[in-house]
Amino acid sequence: MEENYKNESMVDVAYSSLVGFAKVVSFSELYDDVCAKLELTDEEKKNNISRFYTNLSLDGRFVTLGNNLWDLRKNQTYDKVHIDMNDVYNDIDNDTYGNYDKEEIDSNEEKEALGVEDSDDDDEATDEETSDSDDKNL
Numbered sequence: 001m002e003e004n005y006k007n008e009s010m011v012d013v014a015y016s017s018l019v020g021f022a023k024v025v026s027f028s029e030l031y032d033d034v035c036a037k038l039e040l041t042d043e044e045k046k047n048n049i050s051r052f053y054t055n056l057s058l059d060g061r062f063v064t065l066g067n068n069l070w071d072l073r074k075n076q077t078y079d080k081v082h083i084d085m086n087d088v089y090n091d092i093d094n095d096t097y098g099n100y101d102k103e104e105i106d107s108n109e110e111k112e113a114l115g116v117e118d119s120d121d122d123d124e125a126t127d128e129e130t131s132d133s134d135d136k137n138l
Contacts, residue, residue: 005037010052011059013037015072018062024071027053 005013017033018025025033031052035045056062056070063073 003037006039008038009055010034010038010048011055011062014052014056015061018070018072024065024069027056027068027070030056030070 003016005016008016013034014030017030017037021033031045031049034052035048040048057064061073062070063076064070065076
C-alpha cells in the first residue's frame, strides 16, 4: 500500500523512513528517500536540503551518530548519543589557550601571569614617528 506523504513535513517523512529502514542511514540516503516520497523536483531538493538538515538536527526524535549517520533516538542507548559537555569545553579551552588579544588584558598581574610584555609605549612611539615622517613629507 502506497502512503500519501504530501501533507506531512519533511522530518515527519524522515521519521517514517527511519522506522521503515530499521537501521542507521547516511544523511544523503535519508534525504533522497524523503525527497522521493514527497516527489520533490531537483530544484526543490536543492533549495530544501539545508532547512531539512537543520530541522533534523533540532528535532529530538533524531540523533546523529557521527560520520553523518542518522538514526532515531529511541533506537540508541544513552551512552551512544550522550556527549559529555565537560569534554567539549576542555577541548575548547585547550584549543584557545594562548589565543588572546593583548589589548584586552586589563591588569598587569594578568599580563605577568600570561607572560605578555606591555607594549603600549612602543605603540605610541611608533605613532609619533609616523606622524613626524608624514609632516616632513608635506
